Amino acid sequence: MIYQGKAWKFGDDVDTDAIIPARYLNTSDPKELAKHCMEDADPEFMQKMRVGDIIVADKNFGCGSSREHAPMAIKAAGIACVVAATFARIFYRNAFNTGLPILEAGEAAAEIKSGDELRIDTMTGRIENLTTGKTYQAKPIPPFMQELIDDGGLMAHISKKSKTS
Amino acid sequence: MAMTITEKILAAHAGCDEVRPGQLIEARVDVALANDVTAPIAIAEFEQLGIEKVFDPDRVILVPDHFTPNKDINSAEQAKVVRDFSRRQQLTNYFEQGRVGIEHVLLPEQGLVLPGDLIIGADSHTCTYGALGAFATGVGSTDLAAAMATGKAWFKVPESIKLVYHGTPGPWVEGKDLILYTIGRLGVDGALYQSMEMQGEAIEKLPMYGRFTMANMAIEAGAKNGIITPDEITLDYVRERSTRDYHLFFSDPGAEYVYEMDIDVSRIKPQVAFPSLPENSRAVAAAVEQGITLDQVVIGSCTNGRIEDLRLAAKVLQGKKVAPYLRLIVIPGTQAIYLQAVREGLVEIFVEAGAVFSTPTCGPCLGGHMGILAAGEKALATTNRNFVGRMGHPESEVYLSNPAVAAASAVLGRIASPEEVVS
Ligand code: SF4
Secondary structure, eight states: OEEEEEEEEEOSOOBHHHHSOGGGTTOOOHHHHHTTTTTTTOTTHHHHOOTTOEEEEOSSBTBSOOOTHHHHHHHHHTOOEEEESOBOHHHHHHHHHHTOOEEEOHHHHHHOOTTOEEEEETTTTEEEETTTTEEEEOOOOOHHHHHHHHHTSHHHHHHHHHHHO | OOOOHHHHHHHHHHTOSOOOTTOEEEEEOSEEEEETTTHHHHHHHHHHHTOOSOSOTTTEEEEOOSSTTTOSHHHHHHHHHHHHHHHHHTOSOBOOTTTOOOHHHHHHHTTOSOTTOEEEESSGGGGGGGGGTOEEEEOOHHHHHHHHHHSEEEEEOOOEEEEEEESOOOTTOOHHHHHHHHHHHHOTTTTTTOEEEEESHHHHTSOHHHHHHHHHGGGGGTOSEEEEOOOHHHHHHHHTTOSSOOOOOOOOTTOOOSOEEEEEGGGOOOEEEOTTOTTOEEEHHHHHHHTOBOSEEEEOHHHHOSHHHHHHHHHHHTTOOOOTTOEEEEOOSSHHHHHHHHHTTHHHHHHHHTOEEOOSOOGGGGTSSSSOBOTTOEEEESSSOOOTTTTBSTTOEEEEOOHHHHHHHHHHTBOOOGGGTOO
């Protein structure tokens, strides 16, 4: 998929409580969760962002809780994809399972600034900063993860497997 | 090939003779766990699959502990989803309010997780069970739904790091201080995707409650799992509780580690993690020097809500009063601990000191209910996370410590060392 949108830049260790504070976890309705997306990192985020924008962050994005509400909230908010230097382990897994496109790209994360216009090809991992004209290459997605994406997420993958076995 | 304990447990559950770091495997899970926040999503996913029954009603464990007793209508609805599903699936291990405890205190206590097990839970602190010599890791709700259906999950075999603790801890130094100090050294992503194997003579002498505290916080260094070699202390704990067979695994001499770190515990002082990351740990003296006044102290959680933790707090609080304008909230991890605390007279000490004593719940640990912070307030908690907004308003602050430091601070109304209160 190719996504084009404006970058919103965050720093190191953006935790799941910042992405979706636990005080809102008494529901799992994606639309409700989306209202509070990134609230404790930037209280005005949801007013400022537009559907199709891209979150860019430094290391260890999504650390903390295992809540799948975090990638769900980001996706439901309309964020097209997340680029970070590294992702916390459970968030990484959850993003693939819930179908939120994510890319690991250290140099891109370090150089992209809020407001830059980006074009991202999630298949090839190519990240273009249209504002500065610079391009970056994200780490390739492991083949197993790619298989999950191709099947449409983990549950679809399992139901496909249970039908073929 | 020589393997680590983590590699051996994964290999055994994947039906392989050996596994290597980086390898993707599909493995059998002994226990699949979720709570009232994560189970509803997993249940919805499970039901979409069109599979009738969970893979094993004894091994799918649902623990509504986060927003219970139901804090509001939404949380009541979530708890109901979990209850209805458990009833429909006839799960052996569903725990209703009044019998429920905080999942990671409850499961080991009930003998439901055992050495050598492979456990996944839709909760990041599932890694607690590594204290028993099990492989336990947190996953999301979708992974859990898949495991509920198939009894299996996929894993990337992690690299291991070895943390060797030697020396004898000084006064008031607990498992909590060892792990806060370690996270301070490693950083919150210092063990990302890796297994943290904790060993050495100081761990061999550490009682189970301290081991649970340490394994519980492996995730705060980004680790996939934390693990401690099972020994006599482990066996004494599980023998009387185990509900099924278990197996002991040990790392081979010559097993590969990305690196090893030596930690001399005799040099570790009681720690305080400053806001807003667990890695900001310093000796309590640094906090005392700054005169950090507090609005709330919380003693409890899956990190420090065991009976030994309550005893430690009671020892400091005995005959003392909670400082004016400060709220002290004490929460036992399970009903059994609650009852034990009543029988031992600990509850009397807490109530006489002017504390709130609650039924088991995660409650304030995740800013859920039972002690939420207002803007600008500061709390010291024996919990495991002090992220921005973790216990309430995004402009409130949370410090982390062991139960003795927390109790002393509740008495003095500022972050304090236990020595200032107990002579
Ligand atoms: S006590 Fe806190 S950290 Fe532990 S399971 Fe509950 S919310 Fe999570």
